[in-house]
Amino acid sequence: MKKTLAKDKLSSAQIQLVFDFVQCLFEGDVANYWSKICRVDQARILGRYDALVEAGSLPGVNFEEYVNAEAKAKQEGFYAAIRENFGISHFVRHTNHGDVMVFAYENIRGPVAYINEAMRNVYPILLTLDASSEKSEISLEWKVRFFEDYWFEEVNSDKWIDEPIEDMYELTDD
Numbered sequence: 001m002k003k004t005l006a007k008d009k010l011s012s013a014q015i016q017l018v019f020d021f022v023q024c025l026f027e028g029d030v031a032n033y034w035s036k037i038c039r040v041d042q043a044r045i046l047g048r049y050d051a052l053v054e055a056g057s058l059p060g061v062n063f064e065e066y067v068n069a070e071a072k073a074k075q076e077g078f079y080a081a082i083r084e085n086f087g088i089s090h091f092v093r094h095t096n097h098g099d100v101m102v103f104a105y106e107n108i109r110g111p112v113a114y115i116n117e118a119m120r121n122v123y124p125i126l127l128t129l130d131a132s133s134e135k136s137e138i139s140l141e142w143k144v145r146f147f148e149d150y151w152f153e154e155v156n157s158d159k160w161i162d163e164p165i166e167d168m169y170e171l172t173d174d
Contacts, residue, residue: 038143
């Protein structure tokens with residue numbers, strides 16, 4: 001991560017997203033929760049669901065139920081301590097991948113200023129920019145990352161051309 005500078009304060013859009021995300025995380029509205037997750041992670045979750053459905057591993061489970069049980073519930077568990085009375089850092093931390101990390105703190109009821117170093121539990125919330133375009137207008141919107149890895153960047157398109165993946169499209173007998 002790069003060093004945080006004074007100019008790296010949270011924007012109002014980032015603050016609003018973090019508070020909206022934590023609020024909707026603990027409510028029953030899966031669609032609202034889903035709208036806060038970035039598209040690259042939505043695609044990965046949908047891909048996992050499709051693969052499990054195709055394999056017959058999720059009989060009778062629709063996509064909303066899957067998101068609620070496999071994505072939302074995991075984040076609810078991780079962020080349980082900040083369900084109520086939480087605060088967030090005033091500055092963002094930048095990752096080497098261009099994302100922004102915001103730290104949430106438990107049991108905060110008002111502004112806190114630390115004069116000396118302090119040991120606190122922090123709950124990182126990773127934000128990224130989603131880009132979209134409509135009628136030649138490009139818009140950027142902050143979204144929450146579900147996955148904190150960058151496996152999608154390790155794909156090497158040269159490998160696709162030069163090294164065929166054997167048996168990738170072979171039919172198998174079940």
